[in-house]
Amino acid sequence: MATKPLSRLDLNLLVALDALLTERSVTRAAERLSLSQPALSASLSRLRIHFGDPILVREGNSYTLSPLAIRLVDQTAIALESARRVFAAHAEWDASESTREFVIYGSDYSFVAIGRHVSALAAERAPGVRFRFNLHYPQFVQDAGHVLRTVDGILIPHGPVEGLRYVDLFSDGWVGVAATDNTLVGDEITMEVAASSQWVFTYQSQLAFTSAGRQLQELGVEPKVQTVVEGFLAMPAFIAGTQRLGLIQARLAPFAANHGGVKVVSLPFEATPLQEALWWHPVHDRDPEHVWMRLLFAEAGRTIAAE
Template structure:
């Protein structure tokens, strides 16, 4: 006999209650969220406290705070609950046209406005009940991708950030530089001297968050004068309009940038390495026919974007 309770003795409803308590940090709000009475949820909290040997919620004055253990449980609980949901939503036969499944995808605004938008259009036409939730990633999510992708369906991100996960190449894209239409210091192309002298708008700037083009600039011995860091590709043109600043964006975003702001595309003084955009997922989804259908949508959408038909 082991001292740990057997899985067969555990109640899955406790996982649902725990997730609500960790999210709401209040018995009252968690009960309202689950549409339960407060005494019923209090009873669940009591069982959880016995199971973990921890209060989970500790009173601090007029409020409750999560205990250190509860804070550690937060991410694990969300992942476990999502995994359980997927298990019980699985079907022997699956018809996309009849499905109401929601797929969750991490990515950047660049990925969402290119391949993501096309995927949403394909899904709407073929499976009107299917929903796709696009969630912005960040350096923390990318660094923890192997864990996060257990409960999410995928991540759209170029090669160079993730390893040892299944992936599907979608399309390749180039880099272009943009400056303000009013910038008379720059002609049709940028020189290395101008890249060094002019102020920059950069997207990310840390050891774990960077673009390959920005890394190439530094490898050429140019240390950019970074005036603005904005974690959004679509926002970069707005920080360049009417200034001396320069920025580098994906070629697929150039038409959007010029429609959204008073900027123009100029050539770079080096040949930027193209990016290969890919969809990544956790191996737990490999044999899921619904997930395979979703992957096929991304593959088709990647071909559309590569052909320039997704603008």
């Protein structure tokens, strides 16, 4: 089939295609682009004619992507981002004059451990730059390759995310948390107490878990999880005044100790350290502002690792 000259293609369809592939719904894609549903339906019809493919395939009350559409997801995102960079380009880019907002997902731990340092560095060097730190969720991590096309990155240790670009930031260990009046726990949680006590876990599913919690299970202790809270900083509030136990990263130990009513203790096993990293989609590789942001995280990571 002959390729149409670029001058004869309506590049607005690229925007519509990206929204349809991302939202997988004509209604949601129209809302995203602030267009009427009939207008976007017309764009979808033109795209179907151009590609000779349905793009969106109805299954029950929802739509799924056709095999061709799945192949187009990354190509479309990269092409659209490249077009945006062309029209946003300036002769010189100066971070100190930028007003860009970077959207980063992660846990409250990652925001405390490194996000606050990156924010401080940016405030010194580029006061117009903003960061939006959003809490991730299991579905985000499961579909990170898709979601990261439209945000700037995710802070998460190695393990749950694969096949994306990343930069390692720092490593961290694990410690236990117990109530100060828990007479079963001294300076260390024993394996016997670990097996008999109730626990507060931060994540507990096939897709969301901590490496230390998984390691405890591999050592033959099936924790009796009484409470699940999707945040590390909230954990001490669920442990103080109880016989429950918890696991947190070593860099959060001072924050936990400051809560009151809890103590930080050693674990009865050598917990495998976690390696925190910033992950992003290849669509952002050559974006100069994104490169600057990644270098900022890398610098903050080196400072933390040297502490």
